[in-house]
Amino acid sequence: MIKRGILALKNGELNKAEQLLHVALKTAQESSNAQAVTYIFDLLANLAYQKDEYSKAEKLFKDVLQRLLAGGMETNDNAIVEISLKLASVYASMSDYEKAVQGFQFCIATQEAKIEKYGEQNLDEDTLLLWAMSMDWYARFLLNIHKFDLAKKHFIKAYEMSLRVNGFGHEQTAVLLNDIGSVCSLQKEYAEAVQYFEKAIASARESKSVDIGSFYVNLGTVYMQQNLLGEAERCCREGLVLSKKVKNNDAMEEAKICLEEIKKQKASM
Incomplete structure:
Protein backbone atom coordinates (compact mmCIF):
# COMPACT_ATOMS: atom_id res chain seq x y z
CA MET A 1 0.00 0.00 0.00
CA ILE A 2 2.93 2.34 0.79
CA LYS A 3 4.51 1.48 -2.58
CA ARG A 4 1.25 2.27 -4.38
CA GLY A 5 1.06 5.57 -2.48
CA ILE A 6 4.64 6.49 -3.49
CA LEU A 7 3.90 5.59 -7.12
CA ALA A 8 0.81 7.84 -7.13
CA LEU A 9 2.96 10.59 -5.57
CA LYS A 10 5.56 10.24 -8.35
CA ASN A 11 2.79 10.38 -10.98
CA GLY A 12 1.48 13.62 -9.47
CA GLU A 13 -1.77 11.97 -8.31
CA LEU A 14 -1.63 13.70 -4.93
CA ASN A 15 -5.18 13.01 -3.70
CA LYS A 16 -4.94 9.33 -4.66
CA ALA A 17 -1.54 9.13 -2.90
CA GLU A 18 -3.01 10.64 0.27
CA GLN A 19 -5.91 8.15 0.28
CA LEU A 20 -3.56 5.17 -0.18
CA LEU A 21 -1.17 6.37 2.52
CA HIS A 22 -4.02 6.83 5.01
CA VAL A 23 -5.12 3.22 4.37
CA ALA A 24 -1.49 2.12 4.89
CA LEU A 25 -1.29 4.21 8.08
CA LYS A 26 -4.43 2.56 9.52
CA THR A 27 -2.98 -0.91 8.80
CA ALA A 28 0.39 0.04 10.33
CA GLN A 29 -1.26 1.43 13.47
CA GLU A 30 -3.50 -1.64 13.86
CA SER A 31 -0.48 -3.95 13.62
CA SER A 32 1.60 -1.69 15.97
CA ASN A 33 4.29 -1.27 13.29
CA ALA A 34 5.94 1.88 14.72
CA GLN A 35 8.59 2.10 11.99
CA ALA A 36 6.00 2.01 9.22
CA VAL A 37 3.86 4.62 11.02
CA THR A 38 6.83 7.03 11.21
CA TYR A 39 7.69 6.44 7.55
CA ILE A 40 4.08 7.08 6.44
CA PHE A 41 3.92 10.28 8.54
CA ASP A 42 7.05 11.46 6.71
CA LEU A 43 5.48 10.68 3.31
CA LEU A 44 2.25 12.45 4.30
CA ALA A 45 4.26 15.47 5.48
CA ASN A 46 6.05 15.66 2.11
CA LEU A 47 2.71 15.32 0.36
CA ALA A 48 1.15 18.13 2.42
CA TYR A 49 4.14 20.34 1.57
CA GLN A 50 3.69 19.61 -2.16
CA LYS A 51 0.02 20.60 -1.86
CA ASP A 52 1.01 23.89 -0.11
CA GLU A 53 -0.76 22.70 3.07
CA TYR A 54 2.00 24.12 5.24
CA SER A 55 0.30 23.94 8.67
CA LYS A 56 -0.47 20.25 8.09
CA ALA A 57 3.11 19.62 6.84
CA GLU A 58 4.55 21.38 9.91
CA LYS A 59 2.50 19.22 12.30
CA LEU A 60 3.40 15.98 10.50
CA PHE A 61 7.14 16.76 10.29
CA LYS A 62 7.11 17.61 14.02
CA ASP A 63 5.35 14.29 14.72
CA VAL A 64 8.05 12.43 12.75
CA LEU A 65 10.83 14.20 14.68
CA GLN A 66 9.20 13.42 18.04
CA ARG A 67 8.74 9.75 17.11
CA LEU A 68 12.36 9.38 15.96
CA LEU A 69 13.76 11.11 19.06
CA ALA A 70 11.46 9.09 21.35
CA GLY A 71 12.84 5.96 19.66
CA GLY A 72 16.33 6.89 20.82
CA MET A 73 17.67 8.59 17.70
CA GLU A 74 20.39 11.22 18.35
CA THR A 75 19.60 14.86 17.54
CA ASN A 76 22.57 15.00 15.15
CA ASP A 77 21.52 11.92 13.14
CA ASN A 78 21.25 12.57 9.39
CA ALA A 79 17.56 11.57 9.45
CA ILE A 80 16.82 14.25 12.08
CA VAL A 81 18.78 16.86 10.11
CA GLU A 82 16.98 16.00 6.86
CA ILE A 83 13.52 16.36 8.44
CA SER A 84 14.61 19.56 10.22
CA LEU A 85 15.67 20.90 6.83
CA LYS A 86 12.23 20.16 5.38
CA LEU A 87 10.63 21.80 8.43
CA ALA A 88 12.79 24.91 7.94
CA SER A 89 11.61 25.02 4.32
CA VAL A 90 7.99 24.80 5.52
CA TYR A 91 8.58 27.78 7.84
CA ALA A 92 10.13 29.71 4.94
CA SER A 93 7.01 29.01 2.85
CA MET A 94 4.84 30.21 5.78
CA SER A 95 6.95 33.43 5.95
CA ASP A 96 8.01 32.55 9.50
CA TYR A 97 11.53 33.69 8.73
CA GLU A 98 12.86 33.50 12.30
CA LYS A 99 12.03 29.80 12.63
CA ALA A 100 13.24 29.16 9.06
CA VAL A 101 16.65 30.71 9.76
CA GLN A 102 16.97 28.81 13.06
CA GLY A 103 16.14 25.57 11.25
CA PHE A 104 18.56 26.08 8.35
CA GLN A 105 21.36 27.15 10.68
CA PHE A 106 20.78 24.13 12.96
CA CYS A 107 21.14 21.79 9.96
CA ILE A 108 24.30 23.51 8.70
CA ALA A 109 25.90 23.69 12.15
CA THR A 110 25.08 20.02 12.93
CA GLN A 111 26.71 18.77 9.73
CA GLU A 112 29.68 21.13 10.13
CA ALA A 113 30.30 19.77 13.63
CA LYS A 114 30.59 16.25 12.14
CA ILE A 115 32.99 17.46 9.43
CA GLU A 116 35.11 19.26 12.02
CA LYS A 117 35.17 16.25 14.36
CA TYR A 118 35.83 13.46 11.87
CA GLY A 119 37.23 15.20 8.80
CA GLU A 120 35.67 15.16 5.33
CA GLN A 121 37.66 12.13 4.19
CA ASN A 122 36.30 10.00 7.07
CA LEU A 123 32.62 10.76 6.51
CA ASP A 124 30.14 9.07 4.18
CA GLU A 125 28.79 10.86 1.12
CA ASP A 126 25.28 11.20 2.60
CA THR A 127 26.58 13.27 5.52
CA LEU A 128 28.63 15.55 3.26
CA LEU A 129 25.87 15.98 0.67
CA LEU A 130 23.32 16.72 3.41
CA TRP A 131 25.57 19.61 4.48
CA ALA A 132 25.68 20.81 0.84
CA MET A 133 21.89 20.43 0.58
CA SER A 134 21.43 22.49 3.78
CA MET A 135 23.68 25.19 2.30
CA ASP A 136 21.76 25.05 -1.00
CA TRP A 137 18.30 25.32 0.59
CA TYR A 138 19.42 28.13 2.90
CA ALA A 139 20.88 29.95 -0.12
CA ARG A 140 17.53 29.68 -1.96
CA PHE A 141 15.78 31.10 1.09
CA LEU A 142 18.29 34.00 1.25
CA LEU A 143 17.81 34.61 -2.48
CA ASN A 144 14.03 34.89 -1.99
CA ILE A 145 14.51 37.57 0.67
CA HIS A 146 17.02 39.43 -1.58
CA LYS A 147 20.14 38.77 0.51
CA PHE A 148 22.18 38.19 -2.64
CA ASP A 149 25.73 38.32 -1.22
CA LEU A 150 24.91 35.81 1.52
CA ALA A 151 22.98 33.58 -0.91
CA LYS A 152 25.93 33.53 -3.33
CA LYS A 153 28.36 32.60 -0.54
CA HIS A 154 26.20 29.62 0.49
CA PHE A 155 25.59 28.50 -3.11
CA ILE A 156 29.36 28.51 -3.74
CA LYS A 157 30.00 26.35 -0.65
CA ALA A 158 27.28 23.89 -1.74
CA TYR A 159 28.77 23.79 -5.25
CA GLU A 160 32.31 23.15 -3.96
CA MET A 161 31.09 20.20 -1.88
CA SER A 162 29.05 18.80 -4.78
CA LEU A 163 32.14 19.12 -6.99
CA ARG A 164 34.28 17.20 -4.48
CA VAL A 165 31.71 14.45 -3.81
Whole structure:
Protein backbone atom coordinates (compact mmCIF):
# COMPACT_ATOMS: atom_id res chain seq x y z
CA MET A 1 0.00 0.00 0.00
CA ILE A 2 2.93 2.34 0.79
CA LYS A 3 4.51 1.48 -2.58
CA ARG A 4 1.25 2.27 -4.38
CA GLY A 5 1.06 5.57 -2.48
CA ILE A 6 4.64 6.49 -3.49
CA LEU A 7 3.90 5.59 -7.12
CA ALA A 8 0.81 7.84 -7.13
CA LEU A 9 2.96 10.59 -5.57
CA LYS A 10 5.56 10.24 -8.35
CA ASN A 11 2.79 10.38 -10.98
CA GLY A 12 1.48 13.62 -9.47
CA GLU A 13 -1.77 11.97 -8.31
CA LEU A 14 -1.63 13.70 -4.93
CA ASN A 15 -5.18 13.01 -3.70
CA LYS A 16 -4.94 9.33 -4.66
CA ALA A 17 -1.54 9.13 -2.90
CA GLU A 18 -3.01 10.64 0.27
CA GLN A 19 -5.91 8.15 0.28
CA LEU A 20 -3.56 5.17 -0.18
CA LEU A 21 -1.17 6.37 2.52
CA HIS A 22 -4.02 6.83 5.01
CA VAL A 23 -5.12 3.22 4.37
CA ALA A 24 -1.49 2.12 4.89
CA LEU A 25 -1.29 4.21 8.08
CA LYS A 26 -4.43 2.56 9.52
CA THR A 27 -2.98 -0.91 8.80
CA ALA A 28 0.39 0.04 10.33
CA GLN A 29 -1.26 1.43 13.47
CA GLU A 30 -3.50 -1.64 13.86
CA SER A 31 -0.48 -3.95 13.62
CA SER A 32 1.60 -1.69 15.97
CA ASN A 33 4.29 -1.27 13.29
CA ALA A 34 5.94 1.88 14.72
CA GLN A 35 8.59 2.10 11.99
CA ALA A 36 6.00 2.01 9.22
CA VAL A 37 3.86 4.62 11.02
CA THR A 38 6.83 7.03 11.21
CA TYR A 39 7.69 6.44 7.55
CA ILE A 40 4.08 7.08 6.44
CA PHE A 41 3.92 10.28 8.54
CA ASP A 42 7.05 11.46 6.71
CA LEU A 43 5.48 10.68 3.31
CA LEU A 44 2.25 12.45 4.30
CA ALA A 45 4.26 15.47 5.48
CA ASN A 46 6.05 15.66 2.11
CA LEU A 47 2.71 15.32 0.36
CA ALA A 48 1.15 18.13 2.42
CA TYR A 49 4.14 20.34 1.57
CA GLN A 50 3.69 19.61 -2.16
CA LYS A 51 0.02 20.60 -1.86
CA ASP A 52 1.01 23.89 -0.11
CA GLU A 53 -0.76 22.70 3.07
CA TYR A 54 2.00 24.12 5.24
CA SER A 55 0.30 23.94 8.67
CA LYS A 56 -0.47 20.25 8.09
CA ALA A 57 3.11 19.62 6.84
CA GLU A 58 4.55 21.38 9.91
CA LYS A 59 2.50 19.22 12.30
CA LEU A 60 3.40 15.98 10.50
CA PHE A 61 7.14 16.76 10.29
CA LYS A 62 7.11 17.61 14.02
CA ASP A 63 5.35 14.29 14.72
CA VAL A 64 8.05 12.43 12.75
CA LEU A 65 10.83 14.20 14.68
CA GLN A 66 9.20 13.42 18.04
CA ARG A 67 8.74 9.75 17.11
CA LEU A 68 12.36 9.38 15.96
CA LEU A 69 13.76 11.11 19.06
CA ALA A 70 11.46 9.09 21.35
CA GLY A 71 12.84 5.96 19.66
CA GLY A 72 16.33 6.89 20.82
CA MET A 73 17.67 8.59 17.70
CA GLU A 74 20.39 11.22 18.35
CA THR A 75 19.60 14.86 17.54
CA ASN A 76 22.57 15.00 15.15
CA ASP A 77 21.52 11.92 13.14
CA ASN A 78 21.25 12.57 9.39
CA ALA A 79 17.56 11.57 9.45
CA ILE A 80 16.82 14.25 12.08
CA VAL A 81 18.78 16.86 10.11
CA GLU A 82 16.98 16.00 6.86
CA ILE A 83 13.52 16.36 8.44
CA SER A 84 14.61 19.56 10.22
CA LEU A 85 15.67 20.90 6.83
CA LYS A 86 12.23 20.16 5.38
CA LEU A 87 10.63 21.80 8.43
CA ALA A 88 12.79 24.91 7.94
CA SER A 89 11.61 25.02 4.32
CA VAL A 90 7.99 24.80 5.52
CA TYR A 91 8.58 27.78 7.84
CA ALA A 92 10.13 29.71 4.94
CA SER A 93 7.01 29.01 2.85
CA MET A 94 4.84 30.21 5.78
CA SER A 95 6.95 33.43 5.95
CA ASP A 96 8.01 32.55 9.50
CA TYR A 97 11.53 33.69 8.73
CA GLU A 98 12.86 33.50 12.30
CA LYS A 99 12.03 29.80 12.63
CA ALA A 100 13.24 29.16 9.06
CA VAL A 101 16.65 30.71 9.76
CA GLN A 102 16.97 28.81 13.06
CA GLY A 103 16.14 25.57 11.25
CA PHE A 104 18.56 26.08 8.35
CA GLN A 105 21.36 27.15 10.68
CA PHE A 106 20.78 24.13 12.96
CA CYS A 107 21.14 21.79 9.96
CA ILE A 108 24.30 23.51 8.70
CA ALA A 109 25.90 23.69 12.15
CA THR A 110 25.08 20.02 12.93
CA GLN A 111 26.71 18.77 9.73
CA GLU A 112 29.68 21.13 10.13
CA ALA A 113 30.30 19.77 13.63
CA LYS A 114 30.59 16.25 12.14
CA ILE A 115 32.99 17.46 9.43
CA GLU A 116 35.11 19.26 12.02
CA LYS A 117 35.17 16.25 14.36
CA TYR A 118 35.83 13.46 11.87
CA GLY A 119 37.23 15.20 8.80
CA GLU A 120 35.67 15.16 5.33
CA GLN A 121 37.66 12.13 4.19
CA ASN A 122 36.30 10.00 7.07
CA LEU A 123 32.62 10.76 6.51
CA ASP A 124 30.14 9.07 4.18
CA GLU A 125 28.79 10.86 1.12
CA ASP A 126 25.28 11.20 2.60
CA THR A 127 26.58 13.27 5.52
CA LEU A 128 28.63 15.55 3.26
CA LEU A 129 25.87 15.98 0.67
CA LEU A 130 23.32 16.72 3.41
CA TRP A 131 25.57 19.61 4.48
CA ALA A 132 25.68 20.81 0.84
CA MET A 133 21.89 20.43 0.58
CA SER A 134 21.43 22.49 3.78
CA MET A 135 23.68 25.19 2.30
CA ASP A 136 21.76 25.05 -1.00
CA TRP A 137 18.30 25.32 0.59
CA TYR A 138 19.42 28.13 2.90
CA ALA A 139 20.88 29.95 -0.12
CA ARG A 140 17.53 29.68 -1.96
CA PHE A 141 15.78 31.10 1.09
CA LEU A 142 18.29 34.00 1.25
CA LEU A 143 17.81 34.61 -2.48
CA ASN A 144 14.03 34.89 -1.99
CA ILE A 145 14.51 37.57 0.67
CA HIS A 146 17.02 39.43 -1.58
CA LYS A 147 20.14 38.77 0.51
CA PHE A 148 22.18 38.19 -2.64
CA ASP A 149 25.73 38.32 -1.22
CA LEU A 150 24.91 35.81 1.52
CA ALA A 151 22.98 33.58 -0.91
CA LYS A 152 25.93 33.53 -3.33
CA LYS A 153 28.36 32.60 -0.54
CA HIS A 154 26.20 29.62 0.49
CA PHE A 155 25.59 28.50 -3.11
CA ILE A 156 29.36 28.51 -3.74
CA LYS A 157 30.00 26.35 -0.65
CA ALA A 158 27.28 23.89 -1.74
CA TYR A 159 28.77 23.79 -5.25
CA GLU A 160 32.31 23.15 -3.96
CA MET A 161 31.09 20.20 -1.88
CA SER A 162 29.05 18.80 -4.78
CA LEU A 163 32.14 19.12 -6.99
CA ARG A 164 34.28 17.20 -4.48
CA VAL A 165 31.71 14.45 -3.81
CA ASN A 166 29.74 14.18 -7.07
CA GLY A 167 32.29 15.48 -9.56
CA PHE A 168 31.93 18.15 -12.27
CA GLY A 169 29.73 16.10 -14.62
CA HIS A 170 26.84 15.70 -12.17
CA GLU A 171 23.34 17.16 -12.45
CA GLN A 172 23.44 18.76 -8.99
CA THR A 173 26.81 20.40 -9.71
CA ALA A 174 25.34 21.88 -12.91
CA VAL A 175 22.26 23.20 -11.08
CA LEU A 176 24.39 24.89 -8.43
CA LEU A 177 26.62 26.53 -11.05
CA ASN A 178 23.47 27.85 -12.72
CA ASP A 179 22.19 29.17 -9.38
CA ILE A 180 25.44 31.06 -8.74
CA GLY A 181 25.19 32.51 -12.25
CA SER A 182 21.61 33.64 -11.50
CA VAL A 183 22.73 35.48 -8.34
CA CYS A 184 25.56 37.17 -10.27
CA SER A 185 23.03 38.25 -12.90
CA LEU A 186 20.74 39.76 -10.23
CA GLN A 187 23.76 41.62 -8.86
CA LYS A 188 24.47 42.91 -12.41
CA GLU A 189 27.86 41.15 -12.33
CA TYR A 190 27.39 40.07 -15.94
CA ALA A 191 30.92 38.89 -16.80
CA GLU A 192 30.93 36.60 -13.76
CA ALA A 193 27.39 35.41 -14.54
CA VAL A 194 28.48 34.42 -18.07
CA GLN A 195 31.39 32.38 -16.64
CA TYR A 196 29.13 30.46 -14.26
CA PHE A 197 26.42 29.82 -16.88
CA GLU A 198 29.04 28.53 -19.34
CA LYS A 199 30.37 26.20 -16.63
CA ALA A 200 26.80 25.07 -15.86
CA ILE A 201 26.27 24.26 -19.56
CA ALA A 202 29.56 22.29 -19.71
CA SER A 203 28.57 20.34 -16.56
CA ALA A 204 25.06 19.73 -17.91
CA ARG A 205 26.51 18.34 -21.16
CA GLU A 206 28.55 15.81 -19.18
CA SER A 207 25.63 14.82 -16.95
CA LYS A 208 23.11 14.86 -19.85
CA SER A 209 20.89 17.13 -17.73
CA VAL A 210 17.41 17.95 -19.05
CA ASP A 211 17.95 21.49 -17.71
CA ILE A 212 20.66 22.37 -20.24
CA GLY A 213 18.16 24.33 -22.37
CA SER A 214 17.26 26.51 -19.35
CA PHE A 215 20.94 27.21 -18.71
CA TYR A 216 21.37 28.39 -22.31
CA VAL A 217 18.34 30.68 -21.94
CA ASN A 218 19.81 32.12 -18.72
CA LEU A 219 23.07 32.80 -20.56
CA GLY A 220 21.11 34.39 -23.41
CA THR A 221 19.24 36.61 -20.94
CA VAL A 222 22.54 37.91 -19.52
CA TYR A 223 23.72 38.76 -23.05
CA MET A 224 20.40 40.48 -23.68
CA GLN A 225 20.82 42.56 -20.49
CA GLN A 226 24.14 43.74 -21.95
CA ASN A 227 22.46 44.48 -25.31
CA LEU A 228 24.52 41.77 -27.05
CA LEU A 229 21.51 40.64 -29.03
CA GLY A 230 23.35 38.39 -31.52
CA GLU A 231 24.86 36.31 -28.73
CA ALA A 232 21.56 36.35 -26.83
CA GLU A 233 19.65 35.02 -29.86
CA ARG A 234 22.24 32.29 -30.50
CA CYS A 235 21.96 31.05 -26.89
CA CYS A 236 18.18 31.16 -26.72
CA ARG A 237 17.85 29.33 -30.07
CA GLU A 238 20.23 26.64 -28.81
CA GLY A 239 18.18 26.48 -25.59
CA LEU A 240 15.01 25.94 -27.61
CA VAL A 241 16.58 23.16 -29.75
CA LEU A 242 18.00 21.31 -26.74
CA SER A 243 14.78 21.67 -24.71
CA LYS A 244 12.76 20.19 -27.60
CA LYS A 245 15.17 17.23 -27.76
CA VAL A 246 14.60 16.31 -24.10
CA LYS A 247 10.92 17.38 -24.10
CA ASN A 248 11.45 19.97 -21.34
CA ASN A 249 8.30 22.06 -21.90
CA ASP A 250 9.09 24.70 -19.25
CA ALA A 251 12.52 25.37 -20.78
CA MET A 252 10.98 25.50 -24.27
CA GLU A 253 8.56 28.17 -23.05
CA GLU A 254 11.43 30.13 -21.44
CA ALA A 255 13.38 30.00 -24.72
CA LYS A 256 10.38 31.23 -26.75
CA ILE A 257 9.83 34.15 -24.33
CA CYS A 258 13.54 35.02 -24.57
CA LEU A 259 13.47 35.03 -28.41
CA GLU A 260 10.31 37.15 -28.42
CA GLU A 261 11.97 39.69 -26.11
CA ILE A 262 15.06 39.83 -28.37
CA LYS A 263 12.78 40.42 -31.36
CA LYS A 264 11.12 43.35 -29.55
CA GLN A 265 14.46 44.86 -28.60
CA LYS A 266 15.71 44.60 -32.19
CA ALA A 267 12.52 46.25 -33.50
CA SER A 268 12.89 49.20 -31.10
CA MET A 269 16.49 49.93 -32.16
